[in-house]
Structures are given as C-alpha cells and as structure tokens.
Amino acid sequence: MLQQGEVVDLTGTSRKTLLGYEELGLVIPARAENGYRLYNEHQVSVIRQIRRLNDIGIPLRDISPFVDCLNTGSQYADSCPSTLGEYRRAIERIDKTISTLTTQRTALVENLTVASRRMLEEMSTVDSQNPNLAPLPEDLPEPEDDGATDHLPGMALPELRLPSTDGDEISLNDLGHGRVIIYVFPMTGAPEQDMPEGWDAIPGARGCSPHNCDMRNHYAELVQAGISRVFGLSSQPLEYQRSLLEALRLPHPLLTDERMLLSQALGLPTFSAGNITAYRRLALLIHQNTVEHVFYPVFPPGEHAQVVLNWLREHPTPQQS
Incomplete structure (x- = not known):
C-alpha cells in the first residue's frame, strides 16, 4: 500500500x-x-x-x-x-467546438479585413504628411545577399524574452504553433534625431518607416494567409518603439532588443554607421518556434509584405495544403 x-x-x-x-x-x-x-x-x-x-x-x-x-x-x-x-x-463535442470556433474565426477575419481597409483610408492623409514616408530616392543602393542568413533556417529560437510595446515580454521560444513573422529593421528617423552620416549610402539601411507601414497595410492579408502573429523588431529603446507604434498606428507590437541579444543567439547580421550598430533588414518566418524561412535581403522595404504573401501562397502549411 x-x-x-x-x-x-x-x-x-x-x-x-x-x-x-x-x-x-x-x-x-x-x-x-x-x-x-x-x-x-x-x-x-x-x-x-x-x-x-x-x-x-x-x-x-x-x-x-x-x-x-x-x-x-x-x-x-x-x-x-x-x-x-x-x-x-x-x-x-470536440467537432462541435471546432465548428463553432471556425465560424467565429471566419467572422473575426472578415471584420479585421473591413476594419483594416477603413483604417488605411483614414491613414492615407496622415501618411502623405509624414516626411519619413516620402518616396525613397531611386538611387538607393540595393543590398546583395551575402549569405549572412544562410545558417538560420532550421534553427530553434532561443530562450529569450524581449520587451514589447504591448506591455508584455515576449518569449521567443514560446510563440505558439502557428506561423509567426518577425521583421527586423535597423532604425527609424525622428525630428529630433539626425540619422548617422552616410546612412543613405548603406545598402538596405533606409526605409524603416515605409517597411513598418507596408506590414501594417497588409496586416489583415497576412492573417488571412495563415500568419498567427506579426512582430517588428529593432534595437531602438522601448519608449521610442512605442512612439513609432502610435505615430504609424501599427496593429501589431514592436519588440526591442537594445543589447542585440538575438544577434548573439542566432547570428543575425548587423552593420555599423558612426557610433551606431544596427540590425540589417530581414524577416524571420517562424513555425513551431523554429526558423522556417528567412527573407534577406529585403528591398525595397516598402514592398516587402507582398513578397511574404507570395511566399506563403507558394508554401502553405500542412493544414492548409
């Protein structure tokens, strides 16, 4: 006993x-x-x-x-x-629950799509007055694929928690079972802060505000395509990220990695300009907490969301195929 x-x-x-x-x-x-x-x-x-x-x-x-x-x-x-x-x-009982949840999810996605279109109409005037969203110069140097991300597909995300603009800390190794997109950008400009000298001459450096807005503009389409969560990430301070989120009215949170811990853990590529070290622009597609695909280099930044959507259509998850 x-x-x-x-x-x-x-x-x-x-x-x-x-x-x-x-x-x-x-x-x-x-x-x-x-x-x-x-x-x-x-x-x-x-x-x-x-x-x-x-x-x-x-x-x-x-x-x-x-x-x-x-x-x-x-x-x-x-x-x-x-x-x-x-x-x-x-x-x-489970089949009934699945049916109910599927119906609810369909209705939510439809509402998200309508609300997103309405917001974009409201934001078109605001965006036109934002100097950071002016058309990018045609002579910007295009970044080349230097192989700096070739090692990433198949890597598991580290046990790393990063501050988020939604007030939480996000555990990168616990993002859920669906596909997650983390787009990484160097830094955005601000009226009170000059960009480092020679910024425009660095391939892929300029265009962070257009990159963020492009992901915002296609947020509903990304959800419809099977993306469960969207995050932007840079090494800028959290308060700066919150200001950016509010100014651009982003529907998804931004993550802050001031100490560039993700670069140390995964070997993400960086570059230096003046006394600043920043992430190179890229995007990680995460599935089951593992890097499934890397979009690198990203150019032009204001058209990146469509590149992601095209890839998703060509590579459905097993549940979608």
Whole structure:
C-alpha cells in the first residue's frame, strides 16, 4: 500500500486532483489507523489511466465507465462497449467546438479585413504628411545577399524574452504553433534625431518607416494567409518603439532588443554607421518556434509584405495544403 505522497510522485498527479477523484467516486483509498490515505497497485494504475484519458479530452464526469471497466478486471480502460460510446461522445463535442470556433474565426477575419481597409483610408492623409514616408530616392543602393542568413533556417529560437510595446515580454521560444513573422529593421528617423552620416549610402539601411507601414497595410492579408502573429523588431529603446507604434498606428507590437541579444543567439547580421550598430533588414518566418524561412535581403522595404504573401501562397502549411 502506498501513501498519498508516494502516489503523487509515481503518477505526477497532485494531491488536490487525487481528492477530486475521490469525491467523484473514481478512486476510493483505504485508510490507515492514523487516517492517512492508502492506495494499492491497482488504484495507482487506475489513476494513471484516468489522467491520460482526461488529458486527451474525456471529462472527469464521464470517466466512470472507463474506471468500471478496469475494476472488472480488464487490462485496458477502454475494452468495454460503454467506453467506446464515451469516445464517440467526446469526439462529437470536440467537432462541435471546432465548428463553432471556425465560424467565429471566419467572422473575426472578415471584420479585421473591413476594419483594416477603413483604417488605411483614414491613414492615407496622415501618411502623405509624414516626411519619413516620402518616396525613397531611386538611387538607393540595393543590398546583395551575402549569405549572412544562410545558417538560420532550421534553427530553434532561443530562450529569450524581449520587451514589447504591448506591455508584455515576449518569449521567443514560446510563440505558439502557428506561423509567426518577425521583421527586423535597423532604425527609424525622428525630428529630433539626425540619422548617422552616410546612412543613405548603406545598402538596405533606409526605409524603416515605409517597411513598418507596408506590414501594417497588409496586416489583415497576412492573417488571412495563415500568419498567427506579426512582430517588428529593432534595437531602438522601448519608449521610442512605442512612439513609432502610435505615430504609424501599427496593429501589431514592436519588440526591442537594445543589447542585440538575438544577434548573439542566432547570428543575425548587423552593420555599423558612426557610433551606431544596427540590425540589417530581414524577416524571420517562424513555425513551431523554429526558423522556417528567412527573407534577406529585403528591398525595397516598402514592398516587402507582398513578397511574404507570395511566399506563403507558394508554401502553405500542412493544414492548409
């Protein structure tokens, strides 16, 4: 006979959960003279199978047929006809939930698309008055692919938390299961801050505001194409990023990496101008917390979102294909 603490260690089930099983009549332990709960080997096996069934979607209120099956001597909890019916009912509940969520998601994406178009109409006048969004000079040098990102596809994102303009810290190794786009830009200009000397002569340096606005303008299309989250990232201070987010009315958060930790962890390419070191412009497409694809170099920056959308159409996720 095993005491409750030993059962917790063996099954990974908490004391509170064991008491819940007891209240539901699923596992009734014996009692020692001192009042301690005691569990036999069979009950430990039952507890393990209850936990497994609950983890895959069988509610505790519907698990008693499985326990009854085990208590009649069956080696497996689902060897009795009644348990097959419980599987079927659980599947039906999940199918209904999926149908409801799919309908809701479709409606949300439609609303997002309409709201995005409305916002872009409102922003067209504002953008036309922003000097940072003036057409880029035609003679800007185009960056070349120097192979600085060839090592990135297949790399797992590091255990790194970066400040976000939405007030949270984002764990880069826990971005969820869907596709995520992180577009990286050097730095944006500001009225009170001159850009480093020779900035326009550096291939790919200029154009950060157009890059951000382009991702903003195509945000709804990116979501429709299967992107679950969009982030912009630069080494600028968080308060500066918040001002940029507000000025450009970006619908997605910006991440700050002032110490350029992501460059150290993944080897992202950088460049120097004056006394400033900045990230080279690129975009990481993340799937299941692993770099699936890298867009590099990015040019022209104000047309990058369409490049991403074209790639997504040509490379659907397994669920979409």
